[in-house]
Amino acid sequence: MAERVEIFDTTLRDGEQSPGASMNVAEKLEMAAQLERLGVDIMEAGFPIASDQEFEGVRKVAEAMAGPRVAALARAVDKDIERAAKALEPAKRPVLHTFIATSDIHLEHKLRMSREQVLERAGESVRLAKSLVERVEFSAEDATRSDLDYLVQVTQAAIEAGADVINLPDTVGYTTPTEIEEMFRYVIEHAAGSEKAVFSSHNHNDLGLAVANALAAVRGGARQVECTVNGIGERAGNTSLEEVVMGIRTRQNVYPFETGIVTEEIVRASQMLSNLTGLLVPYNKPIVGRNAFAHEAGIHQHGVIASRLTYEIMTPESVGRSRSELVLGKHSGKHGLAKRCEELGYSLSPAEIGQLYERFIALTDRKKEVFEDDLRVLIASARDESFETYHLKHLRTSGGDPTMALVILERGGEELVETATGDGPVDAACMAIERVTGVSGKLLEFSVRAATPGKDALGDAHVTVEFDGKAIYGQGASTDITEAAVQAYLGALNKYLALKAS
Numbered sequence: 001m002a003e004r005v006e007i008f009d010t011t012l013r014d015g016e017q018s019p020g021a022s023m024n025v026a027e028k029l030e031m032a033a034q035l036e037r038l039g040v041d042i043m044e045a046g047f048p049i050a051s052d053q054e055f056e057g058v059r060k061v062a063e064a065m066a067g068p069r070v071a072a073l074a075r076a077v078d079k080d081i082e083r084a085a086k087a088l089e090p091a092k093r094p095v096l097h098t099f100i101a102t103s104d105i106h107l108e109h110k111l112r113m114s115r116e117q118v119l120e121r122a123g124e125s126v127r128l129a130k131s132l133v134e135r136v137e138f139s140a141e142d143a144t145r146s147d148l149d150y151l152v153q154v155t156q157a158a159i160e161a162g163a164d165v166i167n168l169p170d171t172v173g174y175t176t177p178t179e180i181e182e183m184f185r186y187v188i189e190h191a192a193g194s195e196k197a198v199f200s201s202h203n204h205n206d207l208g209l210a211v212a213n214a215l216a217a218v219r220g221g222a223r224q225v226e227c228t229v230n231g232i233g234e235r236a237g238n239t240s241l242e243e244v245v246m247g248i249r250t251r252q253n254v255y256p257f258e259t260g261i262v263t264e265e266i267v268r269a270s271q272m273l274s275n276l277t278g279l280l281v282p283y284n285k286p287i288v289g290r291n292a293f294a295h296e297a298g299i300h301q302h303g304v305i306a307s308r309l310t311y312e313i314m315t316p317e318s319v320g321r322s323r324s325e326l327v328l329g330k331h332s333g334k335h336g337l338a339k340r341c342e343e344l345g346y347s348l349s350p351a352e353i354g355q356l357y358e359r360f361i362a363l364t365d366r367k368k369e370v371f372e373d374d375l376r377v378l379i380a381s382a383r384d385e386s387f388e389t390y391h392l393k394h395l396r397t398s399g400g401d402p403t404m405a406l407v408i409l410e411r412g413g414e415e416l417v418e419t420a421t422g423d424g425p426v427d428a429a430c431m432a433i434e435r436v437t438g439v440s441g442k443l444l445e446f447s448v449r450a451a452t453p454g455k456d457a458l459g460d461a462h463v464t465v466e467f468d469g470k471a472i473y474g475q476g477a478s479t480d481i482t483e484a485a486v487q488a489y490l491g492a493l494n495k496y497l498a499l500k501a502s
């Protein structure tokens with residue numbers, strides 16, 4: 001049997017650090033359930049010392065997970081480690097992940113500590129972590145810019161203190177495949193006791209090399225890869241889970257390993273994350289992008305018809321993308337709709353199904369066929385209703401320069417009517433909303449794209465709006481794109497009000 005490379009998913013921690021990707025506790029739980037179905041070996045649920053909400057998120061994920069190990073991050077500082085251990089208390093298989101930087105750049109400018117002090121802190125923090133939690137991972141932050149022999153010393157100290165996993169991260173996305181392969185080989189060969197630990201690789205994508213570096217690290221001896229769904233994460237992101245897993249699966253002659261990932265769950269995980277965070281997946285993203293399996297050129301289409309082997313190295317089915325998505329219609333019924341949501345990985349309450357069904361029926365009046373992607377978009381916008389203070393009852397826009405908008409909002413059964421003019425329909429409607437609610441927001445980002453092909457497509461609108469200096473994400477869906485945009489704006493405003501009240 002092939003040797004296993006364990007998949008350590010950090011979507012809920014490093015991934016969540018992407019600008020605009022923050023998830024509340026309920027959203028983290030929903031994503032965690034999908035990661036469990038995906039078969040990740042370890043999921044890092046958060047950084048408990050960061051905030052009470054972060055602590056609660058880790059605790060709830062730890063409570064809910066039966067299969068995967070659940071990890072929590074802590075700096076090599078006693079209070080961080082104790083807080084992380086507390087958050088992990090309900091976990092069946094907890095992992096405490098503690099880290100300290102080892103590069104001279106970080107030692108001098110960030111930590112202001114000597115190499116000897118960091119070496120000592122690394123050992124002490126692992127010892128404390130190990131006294132609280134049965135499994136400990138130690139990370140040498142900025143390992144790829146650290147002196148190799150010093151890295152060997154720190155690794156040795158961490159293993160002596162009881163670390164089960166040694167992670168050597170490329171924190172700033174600086175290394176190359178050849179260098180990282182050599183780094184792992186060198187440290188594993190020279191650190192006393194290395195055979196007792198699992199070596200892990202955690203890469204950032206600043207030079208677009210995160211996946212290549214992770215695969216090279218595996219060739220150098222790493223047996224755990226840290227990654228995120230859709231590659232989300234700090235700056236340019238992390239190693240993309242789907243790319244590294246499919247790289248191993250597709251190129252067995254180069255990477256003769258196995259992972260425990262149920263690859264058929266990949267697309268579902270990707271789409272769920274995108275809907276929860278609003279971070280759209282580029283159409284050409286490997287494995288999960290809409291075009292990843294679409295053959296456009298006539299010569300390619302001809303080849304694929306003759307034999308898929310001509311231009312297809314993986315099948316869409318192997319990553320959970322069906323060639324023909326089942327269409328839902330007016331007659332599918334509430335039960336059919338609920339079943340389809342479940343198949344897509346969403347666990348919705350009866351009240352949420354009720355709201356979704358209303359939107360679904362309204363959509364079937366405007367659009368002949370409702371596809372799975374339509375449904376995902378509807379689910380995301382119905383979700384936002386749970387934050388609702390104001391509900392959009394009616395919207396009408398007219399004229400050109402300037403445009404006039406009439407908006408009717410509902411708040412606690414009361415109808416609030418307002419008109420405004422603006423530079424285009426979205427601007428005019430947002431001005432009217434501002435007048436009704438008395439809340440002023442600055443639109444930072446706005447995009448609308450079709451959820452599925454066809455002239456009657458559902459417009460999927462995403463906005464980021466700044467309220468009181470805080471960037472809030474909103475999503476809206478309608479076959480009328482102005483309405484979709486206004487719903488997205490109102491969704492963000494409702495979230496802001498809910499946040500302010502909490």
Ligand code: KIV
Nearest residue numbers: 099139141142169171
């Ligand atoms: O990029 C990094 O170095 C990290 C560590 C905390 C593992 O995220």
Ligand code: ZN
Nearest residue numbers: 014171202234
């Ligand atoms: Zn990182």
